[in-house]
Amino acid sequence: MSGPEPTLEPAQLGAYFALMEVAGLLRHGVEQQLRDEGDLTYVQFQLLARLGLDSPTGSRRMTDLADGLVYSRSGLTYQAGLLEQAGLVERGPSPDDERGVTVTITDAGRARLARVLPGHVHVLRDLLFQPLASTDVDTLAALLAPVRDHMRASPPRSAAPRRRKRNG
Template sequence: MSTSPTPPSPLDSVQLGAYFVLMEVAGLLRHAVEQQLRDDGDLSYVQFQLLARLGLDSPTGSERMTDLADGVVYSRSGLTYQAGLLEKAGLVSRAPSADDERSVTVTITDAGRSLISQVLPGHVEVLRQQLFSPLSRTDTQVLSDLLAPVRDHMRAAPPRSAGSRRRR
């Protein structure tokens, strides 16, 4: 006779409430950000993330596709498609990695840097209005302090690019 595993205990009302509030806030914020990015730069959110990582976070303006996919939490195939659109628009270039010929490196172009500069002021304003205006400086720090360990816990798992690909 086989014993079935014990089902997990349900979330309590506080946990469930926190989950729903977080998801609603994330959804509303993402909608406002996506609208601003479309209006100001004809960019999707993922395209903005790629350009921002390359143009604002990377000292060289370049990253391997695998690292970009892990950083923006996006599928490799989806990222390849988005990078292709950005390359076609002249905002990034792609080339074989100098370190590993199997890898592809994406580099932001001057046009990509210019577009980031164009959309960034509106992006900051949306964040200020939608996310930060109802919070005090202390509340903002508390929010960051609460979410950082959750993010770190989630990021402790192997990166998505290290996982096996599902076969169809």
């Protein structure tokens, strides 16, 4: 005989539905803006932003990008290939791992990022931050950080750091 089925309290269920709806609506608005202003997918924008805004060298290893973006390595390879064909990134061998691939943003990639970033900020301000007081934004960030950290402690395979084989 099994125990009672697990349930969520009404407040938990409401929070879950609200979070998923907000995430879906925000993602839709962001994706529309990126398509319209930069002919970019959300993943392509994330890749360019990680390289152009979050990396001092403008380069990162593909596996590190996939881990950070919570995206499959094969899917990210495909998206990086499309960006490379468009001249927005370059791929090459990783200097510290002969099997690894490094992606580097190009000047054209930086220009595309600069073109879409103002509209991206506008969408975020309009859809996400406009109805919140600044203290609410601080609270939201404080609430989401431990949830993110908890999820990252046992991430899906696409977001788990790849184990490196030891030589010897």
